[in-house]
Amino acid sequence: MRHWLIKSEPDAYSIDDLQRDGREPWDGIRNYQARNFMRDEMSVGDRVLFYHSQVKPPAVVGVAEVAGDPYPDPTAFDPDSPYHDPKSDPDDPRWILVDMAYVGHLQRPVPLPEIKEDAKLEGIMVARRSRLSIQPVDKKHYDRIIKLGGGIVHR
DNA sequence: GCCAACGTTGGC
Protein backbone atom coordinates (compact mmCIF):
# COMPACT_ATOMS: atom_id res chain seq x y z
CA MET A 1 0.00 0.00 0.00
CA ARG A 2 1.20 3.47 -0.85
CA HIS A 3 0.45 6.74 0.87
CA TRP A 4 -0.49 10.10 -0.60
CA LEU A 5 -1.40 13.67 0.18
CA ILE A 6 -4.10 15.59 -1.66
CA LYS A 7 -4.65 19.32 -1.41
CA SER A 8 -8.00 20.99 -1.48
CA GLU A 9 -9.15 24.50 -0.80
CA PRO A 10 -11.79 24.06 1.90
CA ASP A 11 -13.89 26.83 0.35
CA ALA A 12 -14.12 24.65 -2.74
CA TYR A 13 -14.18 21.18 -1.15
CA SER A 14 -13.35 20.42 2.48
CA ILE A 15 -12.88 17.30 4.56
CA ASP A 16 -16.36 17.96 5.98
CA ASP A 17 -17.72 17.89 2.44
CA LEU A 18 -16.04 14.53 1.88
CA GLN A 19 -17.49 13.22 5.12
CA ARG A 20 -20.96 14.32 4.02
CA ASP A 21 -20.56 12.80 0.55
CA GLY A 22 -18.79 9.65 1.67
CA ARG A 23 -17.20 9.19 -1.71
CA GLU A 24 -16.26 11.74 -4.34
CA PRO A 25 -14.62 11.68 -7.79
CA TRP A 26 -11.38 13.63 -7.44
CA ASP A 27 -12.05 15.66 -10.57
CA GLY A 28 -10.55 18.81 -12.01
CA ILE A 29 -6.92 17.72 -11.72
CA ARG A 30 -5.17 19.29 -14.71
CA ASN A 31 -1.56 18.52 -14.02
CA TYR A 32 0.08 15.61 -15.80
CA GLN A 33 2.18 14.44 -12.89
CA ALA A 34 -0.82 14.40 -10.58
CA ARG A 35 -2.86 12.60 -13.23
CA ASN A 36 -0.16 9.98 -13.65
CA PHE A 37 -0.21 9.26 -9.93
CA MET A 38 -3.95 8.61 -10.07
CA ARG A 39 -3.84 6.68 -13.32
CA ASP A 40 -0.72 4.58 -12.79
CA GLU A 41 0.29 4.41 -9.18
CA MET A 42 -2.70 4.55 -6.88
CA SER A 43 -4.36 1.35 -5.70
CA VAL A 44 -7.73 0.86 -4.07
CA GLY A 45 -7.28 1.20 -0.33
CA ASP A 46 -4.26 3.50 -0.44
CA ARG A 47 -4.44 5.98 2.43
CA VAL A 48 -4.47 9.66 1.60
CA LEU A 49 -3.76 12.66 3.83
CA PHE A 50 -6.34 15.38 3.21
CA TYR A 51 -4.72 18.82 3.25
CA HIS A 52 -6.46 22.18 3.35
CA SER A 53 -4.63 24.78 1.28
CA GLN A 54 -5.19 28.53 0.94
CA VAL A 55 -6.21 28.86 4.58
CA LYS A 56 -4.33 30.12 7.61
CA PRO A 57 -2.62 27.99 8.52
CA PRO A 58 -2.67 25.33 5.82
CA ALA A 59 -3.00 21.94 7.52
CA VAL A 60 -3.52 18.22 7.19
CA VAL A 61 -7.02 17.76 8.55
CA GLY A 62 -8.06 14.21 7.82
CA VAL A 63 -7.65 10.96 5.95
CA ALA A 64 -9.25 9.59 2.81
CA GLU A 65 -8.67 6.42 0.84
CA VAL A 66 -8.57 5.52 -2.81
CA ALA A 67 -12.02 4.06 -3.39
CA GLY A 68 -11.91 2.74 -6.94
CA ASP A 69 -10.02 2.18 -10.15
CA PRO A 70 -9.05 5.08 -12.44
CA TYR A 71 -11.42 6.32 -15.13
CA PRO A 72 -11.72 9.37 -17.41
CA ASP A 73 -12.60 12.67 -15.71
CA PRO A 74 -16.10 13.49 -17.00
CA THR A 75 -15.73 17.20 -16.26
CA ALA A 76 -13.19 17.44 -19.08
CA PHE A 77 -15.97 16.72 -21.60
CA ASP A 78 -18.53 19.06 -20.04
CA PRO A 79 -18.64 22.49 -21.72
CA ASP A 80 -20.39 23.91 -18.65
CA SER A 81 -17.73 22.71 -16.23
CA PRO A 82 -14.95 25.05 -15.11
CA TYR A 83 -12.67 22.08 -15.75
CA HIS A 84 -13.79 21.64 -19.35
CA ASP A 85 -10.89 20.78 -21.65
CA PRO A 86 -11.85 20.77 -25.34
CA LYS A 87 -8.58 19.04 -26.13
CA SER A 88 -9.57 15.97 -24.16
CA ASP A 89 -11.04 13.57 -26.72
CA PRO A 90 -13.61 11.11 -25.26
CA ASP A 91 -11.99 8.42 -27.42
CA ASP A 92 -8.59 9.24 -25.96
CA PRO A 93 -9.22 10.94 -22.63
CA ARG A 94 -6.48 13.20 -21.40
CA TRP A 95 -7.59 13.47 -17.77
CA ILE A 96 -8.00 10.46 -15.51
CA LEU A 97 -9.20 10.36 -11.91
CA VAL A 98 -9.99 8.07 -9.02
CA ASP A 99 -12.70 8.34 -6.39
CA MET A 100 -11.75 9.28 -2.85
CA ALA A 101 -13.66 8.00 0.18
CA TYR A 102 -13.85 9.50 3.64
CA VAL A 103 -11.91 7.66 6.34
CA GLY A 104 -11.85 10.17 9.20
CA HIS A 105 -10.75 13.48 10.62
CA LEU A 106 -7.52 13.89 12.53
CA GLN A 107 -8.28 14.51 16.18
CA ARG A 108 -6.56 17.81 15.63
CA PRO A 109 -5.23 19.39 12.41
CA VAL A 110 -1.49 19.31 11.80
CA PRO A 111 -0.56 22.79 10.54
CA LEU A 112 2.11 23.34 7.91
CA PRO A 113 4.48 25.27 10.22
CA GLU A 114 4.52 22.27 12.57
CA ILE A 115 5.19 19.93 9.65
CA LYS A 116 8.15 22.07 8.66
CA GLU A 117 9.58 22.11 12.17
CA ASP A 118 9.26 18.40 12.88
CA ALA A 119 12.59 16.62 12.46
CA LYS A 120 10.86 13.33 11.70
CA LEU A 121 9.08 14.90 8.75
CA GLU A 122 12.23 16.07 7.05
CA GLY A 123 11.93 15.66 3.29
CA ILE A 124 8.12 15.56 3.11
CA MET A 125 7.10 17.18 -0.13
CA VAL A 126 4.44 19.52 1.15
CA ALA A 127 7.01 21.32 3.34
CA ARG A 128 8.98 22.26 0.25
CA ARG A 129 6.45 24.59 -1.32
CA SER A 130 5.58 22.01 -3.91
CA ARG A 131 2.62 23.07 -5.99
CA LEU A 132 1.67 19.52 -6.87
CA SER A 133 -1.88 18.90 -5.69
CA ILE A 134 -1.32 15.14 -5.37
CA GLN A 135 1.89 14.01 -3.74
CA PRO A 136 3.33 10.66 -2.70
CA VAL A 137 4.10 10.42 1.03
CA ASP A 138 6.51 8.00 2.70
CA LYS A 139 4.86 5.58 5.11
CA LYS A 140 7.01 6.88 7.97
CA HIS A 141 5.89 10.43 7.22
CA TYR A 142 2.27 9.33 6.94
CA ASP A 143 2.47 7.58 10.30
CA ARG A 144 4.11 10.61 11.88
CA ILE A 145 1.39 12.98 10.67
CA ILE A 146 -1.31 10.69 12.04
CA LYS A 147 0.52 10.59 15.36
CA LEU A 148 0.92 14.38 15.50
CA GLY A 149 -2.77 14.67 14.69
CA GLY A 150 -3.70 12.48 17.65
CA GLY A 151 -5.02 9.68 15.48
CA ILE A 152 -7.99 9.29 13.17
CA VAL A 153 -11.42 9.95 14.59
CA HIS A 154 -14.86 9.52 13.10
CA ARG A 155 -17.11 12.43 13.85
C1' DG B 1 -2.41 41.39 -1.94
C1' DC B 2 2.24 40.12 -3.16
C1' DC B 3 5.18 37.36 -5.43
C1' DA B 4 8.13 33.03 -5.90
C1' DA B 5 7.85 28.75 -8.02
C1' DC B 6 6.88 26.39 -11.81
C1' DG B 7 4.01 24.26 -15.52
C1' DT B 8 2.21 25.34 -20.15
C1' DT B 9 1.88 27.65 -24.54
C1' DG B 10 3.30 29.22 -28.79
C1' DG B 11 6.48 31.87 -31.88
C1' DC B 12 10.52 31.16 -34.12
Place this chain on the structure above:
DNA sequence: GCCAACGTTGGC
Protein backbone atom coordinates in the same frame (compact mmCIF):
# COMPACT_ATOMS: atom_id res chain seq x y z
C1' DG C 1 13.21 21.91 -29.90
C1' DC C 2 14.30 26.20 -27.48
C1' DC C 3 12.84 29.53 -24.51
C1' DA C 4 10.27 33.88 -23.48
C1' DA C 5 5.83 35.05 -22.09
C1' DC C 6 2.10 33.93 -19.60
C1' DG C 7 -1.02 31.83 -16.17
C1' DT C 8 -1.75 29.45 -11.88
C1' DT C 9 -0.78 27.81 -7.29
C1' DG C 10 -0.41 28.69 -2.79
C1' DG C 11 2.51 30.28 1.24
C1' DC C 12 3.32 34.37 3.48
